Amino acid sequence: MHNKAIKIRKAILSDTKGIANVHVESWKTTYANIVPDEYLNNLTYESREQIWINSIPNGGVYVAENNEGEIVGFSSGGKERSGKYDGFDGELYAIYILKEYQGQGIGKALIQPIIDELIGMGLNTMLVLVLKDNVSRLFYEALSGKKIDELEVQMAGKKLTEVVYGWENLKDVF
Numbered sequence: 001m002h003n004k005a006i007k008i009r010k011a012i013l014s015d016t017k018g019i020a021n022v023h024v025e026s027w028k029t030t031y032a033n034i035v036p037d038e039y040l041n042n043l044t045y046e047s048r049e050q051i052w053i054n055s056i057p058n059g060g061v062y063v064a065e066n067n068e069g070e071i072v073g074f075s076s077g078g079k080e081r082s083g084k085y086d087g088f089d090g091e092l093y094a095i096y097i098l099k100e101y102q103g104q105g106i107g108k109a110l111i112q113p114i115i116d117e118l119i120g121m122g123l124n125t126m127l128v129l130v131l132k133d134n135v136s137r138l139f140y141e142a143l144s145g146k147k148i149d150e151l152e153v154q155m156a157g158k159k160l161t162e163v164v165y166g167w168e169n170l171k172d173v174f
Contacts, residue, residue, distance in 0.1 A: 006101075008109045011061035011074065013053065018071030019063060020048035026096040034133045039156035062113045064097065064106050073097035073106050077114035080127060085148065088166050090118035090126040107139055108174065115170045124170050132161040140165040143173055 011019065024043045031040060055061055055076060064073035075095040080088050092114055097106050118126060128145065130137045145165030153160050167173055 005067040006064050006072070006104070006106055006109065007067075008062055008064050008113060010059075010113070011052070011056050011063045013056055015063050015071060015074075016049045016052040016056065017045070018065075019052045019061075019074045020045045022071055022074055022096050022098055023048040023052075023094075026098060029099040030096070030134060030136065031131070034131060034160070036156035036158045060093075060114065060117055062110055064101070064110055066101075072101045073110055075110035075114050077118065077126070079121070079123070085127055085164070085166065087168070088125045088127045088148075090121070090123040090170070092126055092128040095128075108143070111143070112174070115173055119170055125166065125168055126170055126173075127164055127166040129162045129164050132163050137163055137165070143167075 024045055027035070027043055028040050052061070058078070060078040061076045062074060063071045065071050073096060076093045077091055078093065080091040081093075092111065095107060095110055097110070115126070118124075127148065128140055129151070130140060132150070145167055147163055148166040149164035151162045151164065153162050
């Protein structure tokens, strides 16, 4: 599995099954022992597929596919959704990569088109929310994301902490 065999492209509607697969499988590996099993066991491919059927036409969704054409990761982003963070106009909504493809530079490759799209929309800042117990948060720290907030969230009755990372200048991320 070499990174050069990975292709990053804008998602199309026929990608929804592949994105849903990555979404569910990566949640189960990433959030095991963090998010309650009850929540993870109730994730369905069908419900995730519906999310992406609704999201892809709005843009800001990209996929990573291997040389067999299988989707192994995805990212999505756009305008910041909460309105709570003055000065942060863009948001990386999601980035997930199958466990066996992590650590190969695919994450950076999936963030780049989101940054390009945000800059193209006239947005020069971005934030991302990540569970504090998720070791993937170190990825955002390695990309110079600055911790700007912590939030308490509930999942299946369990209180979890989300960390909000921000970038004040998207041109400086890479």
